[in-house]
Amino acid sequence: MIGSNPTDIREQLEKEFVEFDRSLLDHLSAVGNVIEFRTGEEMMRTGQYFKHAILMLDGKVKLYREDEDGNEFFLYYIEPGSACALSMICATRNEASQVKAVAVDDVRALGIPIQHMDDLMKNYKSWYYFVLETYRSRFEDLLVVLDQVAFRSMDEKLLFYLRRSFTSYESDTIHITHQEIAYDLNSSREVISRLLKKMEQKGYVRLHRNAVEKLNLEQDQFPW
DSSP states (O other): OBOOOHHHHHHHHHHHOTTSOHHHHHHHHHHOEEEEEOTTOEEEOTTOBOSEEEEEEESOEEEEEEOTTSOEEEEEEEOTTOBOHHHHHHHHHTOBOSSEEEESSOEEEEEEEGGGHHHHHHHOHHHHHHHHHHHHHHHHHHHHHHHHHHHOOHHHHHHHHHHHHHHHHTSSEEOOOHHHHHHHTTOOHHHHHHHHHHHHHTTSEEEETTEEEESOOOSSSOOO
């Protein structure tokens, strides 16, 4: 855990969390600690207990759900200006995490010690509404994921996954291997490679070495 100048923390909080009022920004910058993770580093594991709620300052995080056999399924991203809703819940209630989190790239976050959580909810309205909105947003994310898992074929899941990834990275190219996509979708590399090749043949994407470029992903489904 790496400390940082409260003034620097406040400036970045003000930039990323525009909904926070001035008094809350001052308080969080005073009590929070900056936490840093390298690309690919496991930030949180299933069964882990939290000592902090996490506010994202820089970088992206992927959350996964694990089954009893160790299989994993990608849930959603956590990005700058947002928080890990599960860290808030687990930290407040002293419960173990039910998900795994991995840093997609270098991550810088602010950890808020659990002893401050009750006071934040009681004394800062902007924090209270931020927590509610975070829970609502993550619940909607999970509903979308559930819909994809329960009602979609693998080609539709891949389309959803790519759209979400391009949007998250705000880029027409994402640097990722076929194996990584297969891992996130709990599929095999062979299946994902075959579907991506079909997408390329139809002009939907262009495949590069360890990267996928978006060409035309606007259609709702593929005529395969």
